[in-house]
Amino acid sequence: AQSVTQLGSHVSVSEGALVLLRCNYSSSVPPYLFWYVQYPNQGLQLLLKYTSAATLVKGINGFEAEFKKSETSFHLTKPSAHMSDAAEYFCAVSDNNQGGKLIFGQGTELSVKP
Amino acid sequence: EPEVTQTPSHQVTQMGQEVILRCVPISNHLYFYWYRQILGQKVEFLVSFYNNEISEKSEIFDDQFSVERPDGSNFTLKIRSTKLEDSAMYFCASSPQLAGEFNEQFFGPGTRLTVL
Numbered sequence: 214a215q216s217v218t219q220l221g222s223h224v225s226v227s228e229g230a231l232v233l234l235r236c237n238y239s240s241s242v243p244p245y246l247f248w249y250v251q252y253p254n255q256g257l258q259l260l261l262k263y264t265s266a267a268t269l270v271k272g273i274n275g276f277e278a279e280f281k282k283s284e285t286s287f288h289l290t291k292p293s294a295h296m297s298d299a300a301e302y303f304c305a306v307s308d309n310n311q312g313g314k315l316i317f318g319q320g321t322e323l324s325v326k327p
Numbered sequence: 328e329p330e331v332t333q334t335p336s337h338q339v340t341q342m343g344q345e346v347i348l349r350c351v352p353i354s355n356h357l358y359f360y361w362y363r364q365i366l367g368q369k370v371e372f373l374v375s376f377y378n379n380e381i382s383e384k385s386e387i388f389d390d391q392f393s394v395e396r397p398d399g400s401n402f403t404l405k406i407r408s409t410k411l412e413d414s415a416m417y418f419c420a421s422s423p424q425l426a427g428e429f430n431e432q433f434f435g436p437g438t439r440l441t442v443l
Binding site for chain 1: 369
């Protein structure tokens with residue numbers, strides 16, 4: 214069965230600092246991986262997705278993620294944090310064998326200090 | 328830009344009452360999903376729906392839950408007899424294709440269900 218683990222339920226960075234949110238997956242087949250962001254009182258918005266075309270994926274708002282098969286990881290990074298990046302971030306894997314459901318990690322809350 | 332909408336944004340109900348959560352998926356999408364997020368926990372899959380029938384359901388989706396696409400635009404989740412533990416944020420999502428590299432699901436803003 215596929216699963217996703219996000220290390221760190223809460224990450225705090227200073228404005229302008231590097232953002233690194235960790236995600237490891239477990240999958241018996243080539244995975245389709247996603248990062249979603251949830252701003253307070255809003256729904257889930259797709260940040261980026263890995264679809265096997267390239268291991269380094271660029272998303273919206275300056276975020277990117279690198280797929281590393283050897284490490285079964287798909288960590289999310291941003292070189293310079295902005296106050297508006299404060300939100301909950303979810304890593305997810307698509308279950309390609311059935312109805313295409315998304316299996317989510319537990320989420321990481323990102324705080325950005327001025 | 329097309330978006331998934333959900334109503335109501337917040338629903339308060341008494342334990343044992345029936346609730347219906349409504350969603351309007353993006354118009355040309357074919358696959359529909361319900362997820363829920365209990366406060367402080369991760370987003371969990373409930374059910375997927377395609378071609379007017381359930382494709383897959385989780386163990387959470389027991390006989391108290393049902394889904395329907397009554398009129399070709401709305402997609403509803405019904406909970407027949409709510410329990411306290413049903414209190415959660417419920418998200419509807421839709422996608423134009425099934426699994427695969429283009430399986431991007433678009434999420435609605437959610438309905439917060441509070442069961443008293």
